[in-house]
Amino acid sequence: MVKKSKSMDKLFGSLLERAKELNCIYEVEEIIQLPDLNLKEILIKIGEVIPSAMQFPDICRVKISYQDEVILGNDFEDTNWYIGQDIKIENNPVGWIKIFYLEKQPKVNEGFFLKDEIRVLDTIAKRVGDYIMYQNLRSMFGDIDTEQNSKARKKESEWYIVLDLLKKTDPDVFVRISRKMLNNLVWKGIAEAEELLQQFLPLLRYGEQDIVAESNRPLQTRALDDSDQLSQKVFDIATRHMSDDDILNNIRKWIQQDKTSFLVRATSNINSSLTDISQAIRRYFQMAPGEGMELSPSARIGVRAGLIRRFLTDQLEYLVIAKNFIRVRDFYDILQHLIFPPGSHGKLGGKTAGVLLAYRILKNFKKQEKIFANVKVPKTWYISSDEMIQFMYYNNLEEMLEQKYKPIDEVRKEYPHLVQLFKNSHFSNEIVQGISMALDDFGNSPLIVRSSSVLEDRLGSAFSGKYKSLFLANQGTKLKNLEALLDAIAEVYASTLGPDPMQYRSERGLIDFHEEMGIMIQEVVGKQVGDYYFPSFAGVAFSNNEFRWSPRIKREDGLIRLVPGLGTRAVDRLSDDYPILVAAGQPGLRANVSMEDMVRYSPQKIDVLNFKTNAFETIEIKDLMKKHGNDYPGIENMVSLYERDHLKKPMPFQTDFTEEDTIFTFDGLINETPFIKEIDTILKTLQNTLAYPVDIEFASDGENFYLLQCRPQSYSKYDAPSPIPKELPEDQTIFTANRYISNGTVPDITHIVYVNPDQYSKIETINELKAIGRAISKLNQILPKRQFILMGPGRWGSRGDIKLGVNVTYSDINNTAVLIEIARKKGNYVPDLSFGTHFFQDLVEASIRYLPLYPDEKEIIFNEEFLIKSPNALFELLPAYSNLSDIIHVIEVPEAADGMVLRVLMNADLDMAVGILSPRSSILIDEDEQSVYTVTKRTDHWHWRSEMVEKMASQLDPQRFGVKSLYLIGSTQNTTAQAGSDIDLLVNFSGTRAQKNELLTWLDGWSLCLDEINFLRTGFKAGGLLDIHFVTEDELSDLKSLSEKLNLNIDGLRELPLTS
């Protein structure tokens, strides 16, 4: 680390020198952009700023010559110690700039000036040349316009004058224009033109050859002469067939196009580096500061598409939409803030692409939707994606790129060390310089370093939260801030090699994709309040509402998760706190209605940046309000004042927020500002334009609305709409549902707890009703977590009337995978369901699914027989509650269904859900998906299992343990093992009891080890992976009856060789 600091110091010193020069160039740029200055005034001003870039500004003098003008700086003196550079237009010198020192300076390099100083002069001279050329061009068009205005006078010669001028000043362009006119005439179907084209052809051929072979030079001259005549003919024809205005307009358009062709070339050439493209774009905008030169509509789209491909993504789905919205200007703006290694071919990454497109779409519709005009994106600097690779090369870390092909357990183990390795590595000087410039630009604003990988936020792979984003308070000295920023970038780079993204990629067949990580360094939206810095509020919003708490809320009403402070608390599911939920299309219908729930499910904590500790922190809102309640930006719209049984809106000026009992309800924001309507419009506009549902992140500093991110609405593995098999096997379907369905797949349910609605309604005493609740609570404790489902009548957890549903609180059901409410018809009346409202937010944060069933509706399958007639495990599990066995049925699914488990498949797109019995973890759905990745994975699961048990068998001493033979059966044997599968073994045993115990202990050790291996590979933990069955010789001879006895499907067995 010491070494690192030293090199940083040195670098920092040279950076300061460079900053002087860059400042000067920026100032020149600003002068040129100043409106209302004539050329002379501009040159004078430039002369004044140049000395500031020199080593000895006090004794530095400048002289500029252009045409007949000579501009001398203050106190000018001619000396012999100077450097000079020509101002050129189209390679012809039209003037020069000279820099003099009044006193002789010690020699450096060849002369008296530093290399960098010479470079600055070159840059400025070139820039002035470009500027003058643009001005000339503009005044030329200006002349034409003026002439056009006085049309009546010299009508015939208007375009001829231009052409003539062109012929003299820029013969190349003249030839190209003539050619274009000819093409144009031919397109119009003019016969004379077609004939002429035949004569034109040789010229073209020579022209082409001219580029490659010098020997054609004489020919070229002749051709040019010819072309002069031909041009004459072309325009003769043109006059006969076109109006003067048309000719003039065309010439004008083509001249412009010609001047911008370099841009088209740079963007369409896949070999041009970011430097080339960036130079082209700069030149394009320098020629016409502000709006840029006009491109023809098709060229404009072409350039845009080229730029999008190069900077953002080549995904066609993106390109087809983005090219209509993202402007060339946007790339110019980005380039001002882009850091990239020399010769870079990198991209900006998915996150940048997502937010840029969303922002442009909103701006595009700002006329229709005025609110969009106020949407902002925080100031951002970008690092191109290939810098990550450069960084790895620079530090000899390239072998890390192969990390992805290692087994996941190794990745998991090595990751912490790898992070440290990255954090102790260095960036190349160019990049450090770039980042240092970015820091100058940001000043002391707090920053967030966000990952923007090439894979991220693409359609179909959202990578939500897989890569890191890091907050920096950025409050130290420049040097400290720079170090912290570099450190953060390295850490974000390292996160591409973490086990979670690796696994995610491997599951989606993206492991071979060449992943690169772009970086966004972004100003954190917010205000300083005391020692803290945070946005007034932030959140995420989804086009589709997958967690509806009322049947009146439609899926397309969307969902907003709002939190005070940094949005980190809205993005992640929280275990100890709650965001405020709003359905954007139905803000009136709130998830929490009773006073108690409104208070209980309000945010209690807030994420902030602490300037004092320079760190990201989570603090209690209560404490923050006590200290800074009155300084919180927009507080009166954020909170309600809590008085016993009453939440009221605070009145401005009257309320001391440090004293009052405040609850973050966002009531003011929701009810009294257009905010919700805005989000709703934003979501709908984006979804309509992009043609897929989106997921946006936003924040507000109390005044402005900032868009932070936009991506396809992300689906985690289990949140994706589950494909539903078309043909439902009747005997394996337990239930179907077709109303108010959300998305998800819940695999491998081993237990169903079914509270029989008919029997429940017949209960006569309140104690018995309460006993049902207690029994459920006990079952919740003993059944395997997230592997059982609860099915019961009406409204679970209903507090008012126990008759309406089982009397439980959240802690009584918090281990279930799915909560199912059954609405059985009573006469003509179907009762309302609760939609889990009593603990809705707890369910959301814990990812517990909710499903309403209406068994008596048409076309609904409800296999009550299975639920009631299957053996009831309640007797064994809770003997004390056996008296409730008519009402509560606990079904051990594998027992009741030949080893199968229950899968609940939910698809909100189809508004359909099914509960079907199927073999454990065999994914019998979506063949496409399977072919992409599950096959390889599946092979993997059985393969290592098989290898390991072979190894184990080879170490099993038959004499010591009394084992005659050992057989592998089940999923590992028939190669269908999945992540959660166990390994079934048959032991032909003939030893003593003591030997048996010893054997079991020995196997148990292996079982735990194998389980650990499986955990490292897959994250699944079962507590043991081996399933041992003792069998006799006789039993082995009759596999069929053995299958029945063991309740296993033995479709083959393999003997494992034991140690000899």
Place this chain on the structure above:
Amino acid sequence: MAGKSFNPFEMAQTQFDKVADMLNLDNGVRGLLRNTLREYHFSIPVHMDDGSVKVFRGFRVQHNDARGPGKGGIRFHPQETIDTVRALATWMTWKCAVVDIPLGGSKGGVICDPHNLSQREQEQICRGWVRQLSKNVGPINDVPAPDVMTNAQHMLWMLDEFETIQGSKYPGFITGKPVGMGGSLGRTEATGYGLIYTLREALKVLKIDPKDTSASVQGFGNVAQYAIRLYNEFGGKVLCVSCWDQNDQTAYTYLRAKGIDLDELLGITDRFGGIDKDKAKNLGYERLAAEAWLEQDVNILMPCALENQVTGENVHKISKKVKILAEGANGPTTPEADKFLDEKGVYVLPDFLANAGGVTCSYFEQVQSNMNYFWTKEEVLTHLDEKMTSAYHAVNDLSKKRKLYMRDAAYVIAISRVAQACKDRGWI
């Protein structure tokens, strides 16, 4: 609904019958009090936000108003049944009678699920409810209050509608209003303080100096917190409190042998009465299992959390030192536990009486609203003390005189007061 099933009104009637037998009430009184006096069933049409019209069913049940204007909450519940409302109205009659406040018993509701309703729609329901009933409710007939899924906001909408229809101001029409809008001070303290007023009197009767007592409290919410404060003021020492831990989804008991420091604990407690377990440890509190509060060597147990906490299963664990069980919660003791406590001679302050501070304060709100003059908090609490004290002594005297278990004595006194009023009016 097929077959017999649990019916709350039948349960209330059965309970009444039991006491009526004790009192040897005649059939006329039974006939009147077993049933409700008046019921209103009506429709409330509402224009919904989406332009459609939805019709909601509303109720008001007036069980008995012999002792004064009816009093009772308004429930918004999606599967409200008339039997539930009837049962709850009956309860209100007894509840007002036991503390001897001049009010009868009512209850009302609307079949609706506020989860499916916007604020505007809920407002329309509130106003619709009042429009249907404005002739039959009012400060001198029947006074509504908040209940399940309704709060101060709903009360203010209803009050506004009522006053608009009447063309005059009637702040006494409804209770549960915020302070400054016709609400009463002292409401936060009322239940907890009420509990301790009765406890103080009980100690006097048992000739125990509060300074020599220690207590264990289940729950650390509003009721428990104020009960502990007043009990400390009287010199009592609380050794432990239990509370729900939201993170661990379980309850814990926090014990400190030298006694808990209320203000210190409040400093580490969230809004819902959850104590920060790590901070409690640092302050020297021992963290024990949920049920440990019940097993401590204290003189007084105060269950102030949930129902069914002292059961046949755990009642044996109660220390021999325990003299009084003061019920701050609703129904914390099961009948089996009651039997055991009775046998062991533990003095029970039944919920019915001991936590009546809330309804009493509601009555004070109405009184103050009617005269449009609002008391200081001290005045409210002084009146509360008087009411609770005399109510306690009436129940205790009867219990002594008739050798009744305190819980039974409370019911007997309540029902006999109502029966008496009906007789005095010549109804029966």
